Amino acid sequence: MTRLPLTLACWNYDRTQALVDGRVRPDGIDLNVQMLEVEETFFRMLRHREFDVAEMSLSSYCVTLTRDDPPFIALPVFPSRLFRHSCIFVSAASGITRPEDLRGKRIGVPEYQMTAPVWIRGVLADEYGIDPADVTYVTGGEEQPGREEKLKLDLPERFRVERIGPDDTLSAMLADGRIDALHTARTPSTFYTRPDAVRRLFPDFPAVEQDYYRRTGIFPIMHAVVIRRDVYEANRWAARALYKAFEAAKALVEAELRVTASLRTMLPWQIAAVEEATALMGDDWWPYGVAANRTAIETFLRYHHAQGLSSRLLTVEELFAPECFEAFRI
Structure with missing residues (x-):
């Protein structure tokens, strides 16, 4: 069976590494991953639409949504978050x-x-x-x-x-x-x-x-992952496949960060940091998906509009591929 070839541009995060080394492969998709500094990814995607899938500034993405013929649609995958x-x-x-x-x-x-x-x-x-x-x-x-x-x-x-x-x-x-x-x-x-x-x-x-x-309860979201809208419209199924793969890649790292036999990172007090984050923020302190992030997203959209960057108040439902709002249950 032929797999869909897609190019993904993002930075070299631990939570995306399994997509790079092949430990996680999206259903039906062959990913060509280009690990680039975020500024380069944003510039090339916003100016020239160079990639099929890319990490994207949440603000820049929201700016594009109020323009004619929005060029991207997002997945509720947030590779970058940071208290500022x-x-x-x-x-x-x-x-x-x-x-x-x-x-x-x-x-x-x-x-x-x-x-x-x-x-x-x-x-x-x-x-x-x-x-x-x-x-x-x-x-x-x-x-x-x-x-x-x-x-x-x-x-x-x-x-x-x-x-x-x-x-x-x-x-x-x-x-x-x-x-x-x-x-x-x-x-x-x-x-x-x-x-x-x-x-x-x-x-x-x-x-x-x-x-x-x-x-x-807000852990600020910096970046989402977007799909070029023409790619998405031709392959609606790919949105869910990519979302599942990003979730799986993140889960691998979350498990590895809790290993005490040897440290996953060079941080001397990694285990203490994990335990501190868990005590404050819960087991999934870096959640993907819409439900767990609705408050943070709605807060950001309010800021974006109040600061003159979006001509109207956007809704959460406008941001993300509808295929990613519902989870499959057995």
Whole structure:
């Protein structure tokens, strides 16, 4: 029987490794997996539709859904999740010591529509009353000059977004005090090279993030997996096959992380971390699927709309292939 050949682009996650090495094979599908940095995957998929299946920024995907002829449909598979309190950096020159001090400041973001800043702005609004329109955002390359938004945006006028200079980087501007803060996905290099000039807004971020989870039950989703819509429409069955395979690959890693005979990772206290995560978040602390993630997704969609990135409030049902909403039971 002929299997459907599909190209998948994603980063080299432990939870996708079994799809790369062949321990898990999607029913009826031959995967050609390309392990790429996420920024490259997003750029090539959003600009040129190069892959059949790809990891995708949740925010970028939502932006595409409100455009004519949306090019992708998502699976409720979330290869990247991260609490982002740790990713708010401030310039020592800014005088910022608490979240409320961000109001009225100039804040760098590599791209306004990036998922990490969407979560950060939303959390700051919900938790500390910082309206996203209360600050000025400056966009551009964090470490290399010239970065541009992957998608053209049409934001309401109340949001102030400016471009940095063609030779500037946000990392250097933060250390020099030319911007007051940075909302980002990657730790700026100047946090390490100029520690007296750049610091985290929340130095004890694990405690802050754990408290946030206890109160909200939200483990923020950064990326989903999307299928090019033309591929999906021609092979509707493939959505469920891929979803099952991603679930199986994740289950293998979850089991391996609990092995105490030898460590699955180089983290010395891996077992303690697993036990801590389980105690706080339950046995499946990294869930796929819609039901277990509905609150997190609906919260993100609310943020996305409130920040001018989606012209209307999207629904969870619009995001995902319907074949993945129901599970087969014996």
